[in-house]
Amino acid sequence: MIETKITINNEAGIHCRPSTAIMTAVKEFPNCEFLLTTQNGESSLLSILELLSLCVQYKEEVKLMVTGDNEEEASKKISDLFAYKFDFPPQQ
Numbered sequence: 001m002i003e004t005k006i007t008i009n010n011e012a013g014i015h016c017r018p019s020t021a022i023m024t025a026v027k028e029f030p031n032c033e034f035l036l037t038t039q040n041g042e043s044s045l046l047s048i049l050e051l052l053s054l055c056v057q058y059k060e061e062v063k064l065m066v067t068g069d070n071e072e073e074a075s076k077k078i079s080d081l082f083a084y085k086f087d088f089p090p091q092q
Helices: 016-026 048-052 071-083
Strands: 002-007 032-038 041-043 061-068
Touching: 002 071, 016 048, 016 071, 032 071, 061 071
Parallel strands: none
Antiparallel strands: 002 061, 032 041, 032 061
16 A cells, blocks of 8 residues: 655646546556545545545645555556646636
């Protein structure tokens, strides 16, 4: 098991677009189990709605636990996405 503390750097927090990127990456590791712990609860990262319901905000510190095959690679990739400052172009 690998446990990582992550600070959310995306100014809008973890909303629909970052959640989609995170959940897409989670599917790359079918033999891993993920548990995200936030101040609002926990998510197994099996459902985008479960993740969105946590309302993860900018500068919030969260904890990601990963177990399974390739847990180091999975932990790094998913942690990096949670810490990434997404710069989506503004809607026009």
